[in-house]
């Protein structure tokens with residue numbers, strides 16, 4: 001298949017997205033528009049210049065360096081109207097530009113809203129946007145609540161309480177932010193409450209540092225899925241890979257994000273193909289598409305052209321994502337149909 005043929009094929013392919021942060025979906029034009037309307041400080045009012053300052057095009061120093069670039073996006077959630085607009089645009093871009101048919105969106109209430117906006121009111125708006133989007137378009141959606149580790153234990157408790165109170169309207173819970181500074185042992189009790197409430201768990205792990213964090217995450221927090229999980233490839237004993245397989249954990253890989261945060265040495269060195277061929281379930285996500293200047297079309301192209309996946313392996317990733325999504329069973333069934341996948345044929 002030619003490069004153009006491949007890109008056209010990928011563009012049309014119905015896709016599942018399991019790993020996407022709402023805070024990473026703020027369009028540069030929306031950052032500017034909201035800043036002007038609300039009288040916010042902004043580094044440039046020139047659209048092209050601002051876009052260049054906002055997006056990350058090259059590999060950064062570290063994960064922390066990249067996280068610091070999120071300030072502009074974070075500052076865009078000033079009013080309930082802004083929350084509604086950004087959520088709608090996230091859904092619209094995923095469906096129209098990437099043909100996403102299964103969309104799990106996640107956000108960290110403390111990072112996104114802090115004390116500026118009421119969490120419950122904002123959540124209800126976000127939930128109503130995705131519900132009406134789902135009714136209007138052939139996309140199945142769900143929300144994951146994130147706790148940002150760097151916000152401290154009080155914030156973790158508050159976020160877990162919030163997730164439990166809203167358990168009927170969320171599909172999962174996630175831990176994000178620096179794993180090196182805040183190891184999994186800190187959260188055993190809090191995550192125990194999430195499990196007790198029957199809320200599915202995914203954890204950002206194995207994105208930085210060594211594989212040991214991932215081994216501890218699996219042992220202590222028992223997630224159904226892991227965000228990134230790249231560092232499993234560095235464990236020469238194979239014990240982390242074995243634990244991932246034994247526990248049926250899906251790795252939500254995000255190739256371009258992993259390249260930008262230096263989780264991998266080069267995009268060609270990304271372990272996605274190796275993981276799949278060793279029997280690990282993997283999905284492909286875009287993580288923070290606007291900030292990282294990517295989308296699923298680009299991620300799939302990279303997976304084929306740089307990482308070496310076959311088109312059958314792309315389908316396998318789509319099927320793994322659908323099977324390991326956190327949506328309720330009726331929506332999951334519908335998602336398989338929207339994705340054009342035969343549930344029993346592949347898995």
Ligand SMILES: [Zn+2]
Nearest residue numbers: 021204227287
């Ligand atoms: Zn992420």
